[in-house]
Structure formats: C-alpha cells, structure tokens
Amino acid sequence: xxxxxxxxxxxxxxxxxxxxxxxxxxxxxxxxxxxxxxxxxxxxxxxxxxxxxxxxxxxxxxxxxxxxxxxxxxxxxxxxxxxxxxxxxxxxxxxxxxxxxxxxxxxxxxxxxxxxxxxxxxxxxxxxxxxxxxxxxxxxxxxxxxxxxxxxxxxxxxxxxxxxxxxxxxxxxxxxxxxxxxxxxxxxxxxxxxxxxxxxxxxxxxxxxxxxxxxxxxxxxxxxxxxxxxxxxxxxxxxxxxxxxxxxxxxxxxxxxxxxxxxxxxxxxxxxxxxxxxxxxxxxxxxxxxxxxxxxxxxxxxxxxxxxxxxxxxxxxxxxxxxxxxxxxxxxxxxxxxxxxxxxxxxxxxxxxxxxxxxxxxxxxxxxxxxxxxxxxxxxxxxxxxxxxxxxxxxxxxxxxxxxx
Amino acid sequence: xxxxxxxxxxxxxxxxxxxxxxxxxxxxxxxxxxxxxxxxxxxxxxxxxxxxxxxxxxxxxxxxxxxxxxxxxxxxxxxxxxxxxxxxxxxxxxxxxxxxxxxxxxxxxxxxxxxxxxxxxxxxxxxxxxxxxxxxxxxxxxxxxxxxxxxxxxxxxxxxxxxxxxxxxxxxxxxxxxxxxxxxxxxxxxxxxxxxxxxxxxxxxxxxxxxxxxxxxxxxxxxxxxxxxxxxxxxxxxxxxxxxxxxxxxxxxxxxxxxxxxxxxxxxxxxxxxxxxxxxxxxxxxxxxxxxxxxxxxxxxxxxxxxxxxxxxxxxxxxxxxxxxxxxxxxxxxxxxxxxxxxxxxxxxxxxxxxxxxxxxxxxxxxxxxxxxx
Numbered sequence: 001x002x003x004x005x006x007x008x009x010x011x012x013x014x015x016x017x018x019x020x021x022x023x024x025x026x027x028x029x030x031x032x033x034x035x036x037x038x039x040x041x042x043x044x045x046x047x048x049x050x051x052x053x054x055x056x057x058x059x060x061x062x063x064x065x066x067x068x069x070x071x072x073x074x075x076x077x078x079x080x081x082x083x084x085x086x087x088x089x090x091x092x093x094x095x096x097x098x099x100x101x102x103x104x105x106x107x108x109x110x111x112x113x114x115x116x117x118x119x120x121x122x123x124x125x126x127x128x129x130x131x132x133x134x135x136x137x138x139x140x141x142x143x144x145x146x147x148x149x150x151x152x153x154x155x156x157x158x159x160x161x162x163x164x165x166x167x168x169x170x171x172x173x174x175x176x177x178x179x180x181x182x183x184x185x186x187x188x189x190x191x192x193x194x195x196x197x198x199x200x201x202x203x204x205x206x207x208x209x210x211x212x213x214x215x216x217x218x219x220x221x222x223x224x225x226x227x228x229x230x231x232x233x234x235x236x237x238x239x240x241x242x243x244x245x246x247x248x249x250x251x252x253x254x255x256x257x258x259x260x261x262x263x264x265x266x267x268x269x270x271x272x273x274x275x276x277x278x279x280x281x282x283x284x285x286x287x288x289x290x291x292x293x294x295x296x297x298x299x300x301x302x303x304x305x306x307x308x309x310x311x312x313x314x315x316x317x318x319x320x321x322x323x324x325x326x327x328x329x330x331x332x333x334x335x336x337x338x339x340x341x342x343x344x345x346x347x348x349x350x351x352x353x354x355x356x357x358x359x360x361x362x363x364x365x366x367x368x369x370x371x372x373x374x375x376x377x378x379x380x381x382x383x384x385x386x387x388x389x390x391x392x393x394x395x396x397x398x399x400x401x402x403x404x405x
Numbered sequence: 406x407x408x409x410x411x412x413x414x415x416x417x418x419x420x421x422x423x424x425x426x427x428x429x430x431x432x433x434x435x436x437x438x439x440x441x442x443x444x445x446x447x448x449x450x451x452x453x454x455x456x457x458x459x460x461x462x463x464x465x466x467x468x469x470x471x472x473x474x475x476x477x478x479x480x481x482x483x484x485x486x487x488x489x490x491x492x493x494x495x496x497x498x499x500x501x502x503x504x505x506x507x508x509x510x511x512x513x514x515x516x517x518x519x520x521x522x523x524x525x526x527x528x529x530x531x532x533x534x535x536x537x538x539x540x541x542x543x544x545x546x547x548x549x550x551x552x553x554x555x556x557x558x559x560x561x562x563x564x565x566x567x568x569x570x571x572x573x574x575x576x577x578x579x580x581x582x583x584x585x586x587x588x589x590x591x592x593x594x595x596x597x598x599x600x601x602x603x604x605x606x607x608x609x610x611x612x613x614x615x616x617x618x619x620x621x622x623x624x625x626x627x628x629x630x631x632x633x634x635x636x637x638x639x640x641x642x643x644x645x646x647x648x649x650x651x652x653x654x655x656x657x658x659x660x661x662x663x664x665x666x667x668x669x670x671x672x673x674x675x676x677x678x679x680x681x682x683x684x685x686x687x688x689x690x691x692x693x694x695x696x697x698x699x700x701x702x703x704x705x706x707x708x709x710x711x712x713x714x715x716x717x718x719x720x721x722x723x724x725x726x727x728x729x730x731x732x733x734x735x736x737x738x739x740x741x742x743x744x745x746x747x748x749x750x751x752x753x754x755x756x757x758x759x760x761x762x763x764x765x766x767x768x769x770x771x772x773x774x775x776x777x778x779x
Contacts, residue, residue, distance in 0.1 A: 017681075021440045024557040024617045033549040040550065071642030074439035074682050272664065283666065286406070313643045313662030316406070316434075320638075332633055335641070360593075 011078040011085065011261075016043035022069035022079055027337040028062055031356040035062035038069035041086075042079035049086055056090035063087075064341035064357075065215050066307035081261050088219045088262065095217040098136040102343040103212040109147065109180030116147040139351040143386045145181045145378070152183035156190070156202055163190070166199030170280070171236040171244045173229075175251040176208050177378040185247055188400035189277055193245075195403055196281065196289050201242070203232045209254040212343050214262055226265040229255065233270040244270070245277040247396055249309040249376040250342070252276050256312070276376065277396055278317040285324075292404045297327035301398060302370035304333045304361065304384065306377035307341070318376055318395045325402045331368050336361040340383035355387065362388045374398055407669040408434045408638070410776055411658065413645050413696055414676030414684065416441030418748030418765035420628040422674050424463060425773035427635035434638040434668060436645055436660060442678055442749070442761070446621030447613055448495035448588065449478045449488045452755060452763030456490075460766055467631035468595070469624050477501055479585075481519055481613035483526020486759065492620050494591060494598035496610045504583030504608060506533045510574055511587060513540040514548045517556060517615035518587035527585075537577050539570065556614045557622065560592035567597050571604035583608040588619050595623065645696050648673075654742045655697070672743045672776045675699070675726070675734060676769065679749035679761075685724065692724045697744065700727040700735040702752065718756065725752020732772050745772035 009015075022038040023029060029037045036045070041060050048055035060083050069079035101108060112119040122128050123144040133140035152174050156163070163169075170193065178186040190200045207229055210222035233255070236242045246252045256274055259265040267274075285291070301322055305315040323330045339358030344350050365373055365388050373384055373392045381392040410426050412419045415437025426433050453460070456473045464471050475489040476497045485501040496503070507527050511520045524534035543566050547554050563570065567590060574584060588611045591597040602609045611620075633639055640660070647659040649667070657667040677684030677696060686695050687710075692703040703724040704710060710721040726734055726746045733740040747768035754760050 019444070019681075020555060020617055021444050023553060023555055024444070024622060025440070029553060029558065030561055033546045036550045037553040040553065072440045074441065076438065076644070279666070311642065313640055313660070316638055316640060320406070334630065 011046075011081045012076055013043040013046045013078075013082055015075040016077045017075055018044075019074065021072050021074060025068045025072040027066060027068060027339070027357045028064055028353065032062055032353045034059055036060075038063075038079045038083070042069065042082040043077055046082050046086065049090065053090050056086060058091065058093075060087050061091070064307075064337065064344055066337050066341055067311035068307060068337065071310050078261065084214065084262050087217065088214075091217060093217065098138060098347070099216040099343070100218065101136070102138070102346055103216040103218055104208075105176040105212055106180070106208040109176050112147045113149070113151060113180050116149040120146045133348060137348040138346055139348045141351060142346055143382070145177070145382055147180055148183050150183065152179045152186040153202060155183055155187065156200065159190075160201075163194075163199040163201065166194065166197055168198045169201055169242055170198055171201045171203050171240075171242045173203060173206055173233070173244055173246045173251065173255065173274070175246065175248045175378075177248060182378070185394050185397055188394070188397040189245070189247055191400045191405065192281065192291070192396060192403065193277075195291055196284055198284075201236075203236055203244070206232055209251040211250055211254040211258065214254075214258060215342060215344070219263065223263045223265060226259045226263050230259065230265055230267050230270060233267070233274065237270045237273040242273070243280065244274050245280045246274070247277050247376070247394055248378055249276065249306045249312065249314070250379070253308040253312050276314055276317065278321050278376065279314055281399070282317045282321050285321075291399075293326050293402050294404055295326075297325065297402045298329075299327065299398065299402075300329040300331075300369075300371045301374050302331045302333050302365060302368045302372075303395075304338065304365075304373055304375040304380060304392075305335060306375060306380045307337050309376055310335060318374065322374055322395050322398060325399065327402070328398075331370065333361065333364055333368070333373075336364075338380045338383045338387075340379045342379050345379075345383060354383075358383060358387055365390055372398065406434075406663075406666065408432050409670060410672040410674065411436065411668055411670035412674040412676055413658065414441075414674075414678060414682070414748070414750075415629075415639060415641065416676065416678055416682065416748065416765070417443055417446075417624075417628075417762060418678075418769040419674070419676035420632055421463065421766050422676060422747060422769035422773050423632045423637050424467065424628065424635060425770055426776065427632060427637045429773070429777050431777075432636065434640060434670075435632065436640045436643050436658070436668070438644040438677075438682065439642060441625070441682060443621040443625040444617045446618045446624060446762065447478075447480075447759065448618070448620040449491040449497075449759070450762045450766065451478075451486060451488045451759035453490045453766070454487075459770065460490075468627045472497070479503075479523075479610060479612055481523070481615075483519070483523040483529075485530075492624065494588075494611055494620060501530045502532060503610070504532055504581070506581040507535070507583045507585055508574075508578055508581040508607070509534055509536045509585045510577065511536065511538050512544055512559065513538045514544065514554050515559060515587070516554070518612070523585060523612060532583075535579075535581065539573050541566070541569070541573075543569075555617070556587070556589050556619050557592065557617050559587075560589040560619045563590050564592060564594045564597060567601055568604070571601055574605055578605070578607060581607055583610060585610045585612050587612060587614045589614065590619070592619050592623055648697050650697070650736070650741065653739060655744050672745070674769075674772050674776075675744060675746045675750055676748045676765075677750050679722075679725075679753070684748075684750035685726075685752075687721070692721070694726050694750065697734065697736065697741070699746070700738065701725065702727050722756040723752045723754075726750050731775050732768060745775060747772045
C-alpha cells in the first residue's frame, strides 16, 4: 500500500521536518536581513497562508528563485516552488513599468534589434544609465547586454536548405538571448551539430520562455507564453518526431519544470524530448559519434554551474564535455550563486545584495585565473563578465572553437 | 554514463568511500538527495576509540584536521561523553573537570545555544560558571528575522568580526581559566577557531548548538571539494528512483534528474543513511529500503519497535539492511554481487554511544577495499 498517495501535500510541504538545512544554502538570507528565509517563506509560511491569506508576506519577493533550497533539502520539499506559487496566488500588486520592461525580453528585443548600433551606444552611456536609474530604478552600475543587428532566426532561415540536407534533424529553442543579443552562440551550436551530422531547424514560432515574467508578477502573460510554446514544441516533438535542443539552462528548466509546477501548464508530451545541447551531444558521443578536434587547442576553463542547472542536475554533461576536449585544463568552480538571478540584479534595490551574493564566486574565479569561464546561462554570463572582467562562454561555444571546421 | 563505482548517498559514508575509490584511481559518481547528516554532526567520532592513521590521513588530505586524545567531550547539554577522535576545534578532556572557573559566552538573541544547561552541567562537575551575553550590533541585522538567527547566519558574520568578539571576551574575562563559546566559528575562514584560541588568555572550548552544525557543514564542504578535486562527480539534489538488477547483479540506476540517461557502474555502494535521509523508511507495517528493495532486519511486531522509556535504547535504531560478511547487501535472501551497504542504512550498532559517524567511516573504507580487491 502506498500511503503517500493519500497524504501528499502540494509541493510536498508536509514533508518538511524543520531541519533548517535549506537556510544554510539560501544565498539571499546570507546578505539580505529583510528576507525571511526559505524555511519561513516556504513550508512554515504555507501552513499559515493556508489558514488565512492575511499571512502572506510581501518580503517573499526577495526570493531569487534559484532553487538552491530544493537542491539542499533532504526531504524532497519543493521549497522555492512553494514560495513562487504563493507569490503568484497571493500577491496581486500590479508589476511596475520597470519590471514589465525587464521581463518582456522578446518584446524589447524586437523593438531594439533594428536599431542595435544606436541602442547599444545609448545604453552604454553614463547619462542613459543615470536616467534609467532615476526614472525606472534600473541600477546605473549595471552593464546592459548588447543587441545584435541581425536576429539568429533570420540567419538560420537563410540556411534552411543547407540544414535540411543533414541526415538527422533537431529543432532548436534558441531563446531571446541568442535571437536578439548573441546569435553567435546559435551559430556555434549549428557548427557543432553539423559536425555530428545533425541539421538544425527552428520551431514554427517560439516565444520567450517567460521565466522573467513569472518572477516579476506577470504569471498570466507567462502562462500564455507557456501554452504557446508547449504547442510549438508538441508540433516538433509529436508531429515531426524531433528532439528539441536548447543552449540556455534557465530556458530549459522553465520549459521542463516551471511550466507544470508553477503555471499548471501540462508539458508531459514534450518534456522528455527537450534537452540541453550539452546533454544531446554527450549522448551522441557516448553512442560512438566523433568530433575532430584541433591538435593545438589549449584553454584553461573554469566551469560555473548555474543555479537552475544545479536544480536540473545536468551540469555533469557540460563538465564531461568540456573535460573531454583535448587541450582543456578543467576546473569545476564551487557551487555558488552568481547573484544576478535574471532580472533581479538589474533592479536598483537589489544591486548591492546581488553583488554580495556573487562575491565568493568572483573571488574563486580570480584565484583560479582561467582563460575563460564556462557557463550555460546568459544572465550568469553578464554578471560574471561585469563583476570579474573574465570572459564567459557557453560550453557549446568552447566546443565549436575546439573542433576543426 | 558509465563509472567504475557509483555511490548512492552523499553524506559522510558516501564521501569517504568516494574519496578512497578516487584515490585508488577509480572513476566514481555520488548521487545525493539533498544535504546530509553532517549538518547535525557533533564534531566527534565517538565510536572510534583507537587511533587510525588511515582515517586521519584521509581527512587531513581534505583539509579536515582531526586530533586523537582519548577522554571525554562536552555535549551541548552540559554532560560529558567518552570520545577519542574529533575535529581539531572540538576539545577532548582527560576528565570532565577541565577548568576551575568557566566563563560561558553567548550572543544576545541567539536561542540555539543552551548556556544555562551548560552552566548547570559544569557546576555539577565542580566548576564555577558565569554566563554572559554579547550584544553585537552586527548581529542585530540578523535579528530582523528572528527565525533565522541561526548558527550558520551567525557564523557568516563571525568570519568577519571574530577579532571584535575576542576583544569583548577579553574585557569580560576575570579570573576564569576557561571560556565556553557556541560552535559558530570557522564556516568559510577555517583559521578562525585557532585564531580565537590564540587571542584569549584562557582555554577556549567550542560547544555544540542546535543544527545546522557549523563544524559539520565545514566538514561537508571540505570532503566534497576533495572528492571533486580527485575527479569524482557529485550529483547533488538528485535521487535514484529505480535500479536495473539482473541475476543478482546491479547494472544501472535511474535517477529523477537524468531519467532515461541511466548511470551504469561495475560496483555500487548504498550509503543513503537512516530514517532522517530516507535510507530506511518506516510505515505502519514495515521498515523498508526504498532504492533497491533490499532485505531489512526489523521486528515483525510493531510493538517491539519502541521502548516506551524515551531516553533508553530504541530497538528501531538497530533496524537496518541485511548484508553478508563482506557488506554485500541481501535481496530476497541472497547477496547482490556488486552492491555494498555502508553507514547508517545498516542500522546503528550502538546508537546510545553516537556510533553513526564512526560506523559510517569504517564501513565505507571496508566496502571500498572490497571493491578494490584489497
């Protein structure tokens, strides 16, 4: 008899035995005394909130949604899901204009891309940063990701025929960052997959995964994106029988886990076929595929596991892939949050906290002194580059650089 | 993915086994469902009563310094227990009376350190005690969320302001020859406990707090770092959901995070711990082992699980996975050829003596030796 079926609570919160282990691994609690901490904000608070929504505490907004409490929990409580679900359920404060702008990454991308050189110039100016700080409370010390003049989608569309010629095909959920800010990562992926005999297709029409909307109080919009994206993925996976690869750990995590857990959007038909490219490539190599590496490649690489990668448990594929490149001197950095957490660190009120959270990681990077930091998350990349001056590359880009073209 | 050995469970036992195997040149992975019982570690290996060079070397190579000096240790409740081997910052005394006069120092607002229990206990041993509270503005910040005034949060502050604490204690100190402080030092800066001892002109003793245990977390960090430096793959926050077993041999395991990507190995070690970490699960009818469905030694009659005298030896603490003499786990009465059970999942031999940590290490090393054919 399975007793748990009759007693299982939402997000498993009844399993919490108050051991306090999560509080030792919460990066926010270490630097922000206004945050009640994962145990209090999660399972402890849930008990009270179920009794009366009056007990909802607005300080839950300080949660980064990094999921480190869940990774640490010995009892399988989905602490961060409890916290984010409570925000969705009880916090009806309309998001500020700033939060809406920060969260609308594909909308902003569409707007900015045609004017990329101007936008990039303007957002880099001190005067713009000051103005954004005053008007929107976007911290003036932040550097902004640059926009690319040509979108990745348009680049790949021009290569549709050439890609279709490969014997094996995958679809690529590129995400906003690759499309508007850094198409080079997408091109690197195409290079590596082509070298493995795999052609790359776009989905019919992807939208932003919506993670920034979830954390910025725009769950209704996020749900619309989720429903749209799941349908797009379904067409690729179920109708065309394709695997869908990704290069962003957070997009992947959102599509696979946040959709069903936080937004209640069922993705069961596509979840198994949605893979980070590092996992897809590792599995191909494990089955006997080979890549031709440059004989004179040399790089000292330090790998940072992004929080959502830690939660998914797939960092191992990036680690193994990087370590197998001849000429790579590999270091695994300690498990620490970089502090940016998507849009969190861009907000003026979070800047100091964000930098303080990241400091142990930055200090370790400086002491390892690698040629490049590897990481599968774009916002970690901005944060680490801005805070340490070291270049950060997706493992796929390092792989692309290491193979013969 | 294929490894020489895969260890299910990432606590003390799992990490010791992993380090021993990596050191011998194997490729291994540790799969750990969240953090482990080291977060409740007293800092003393109470059941290891004889000196063991191998254990001390293994720990010191990881940066965890141990000292061997048979005697007693001070518990957080002010009582004393026999012990011989402990972390360097946890004192062991030849006899309970370690001083004439003792100054017990706590921090205002910190409720997880039982200074008056300690004072009562020490006075019973004939030591005069004075309890004082330090009121530090640096800790007031933490008090804004009173539920989070915990050992780890304080330890993070102490890594920065320990010199100030030393100065304040020097002012408080009268004619006491010993100072007792909560174990909230040296979480990230491991040199802090030693430097505090050097700064205070009396014997400094660090006594246990409610969890999380700061010396325990430090030990966890260092052992995990050592394991990864040796090339081990530590899969934190993952959980084995199923195993593929054919003809008495475990071929691979399936995990919650990696799903269809099975993890294969020539040898497996089960180090999932006791009831706390769900290495053993009890329901109203039975005690079972959830990962491999192994045979568990427990009493059929549920009334025999407990001793109504709460503080007495509890039979359920002794329940555990059955093995053969080589620690190979039994399933349906027969040993699985390549699965070894270690640590608290075996049930505790002497729970009343705090046997868990010592048992975790000894069985882990024994299983590693079997795998290596030593």
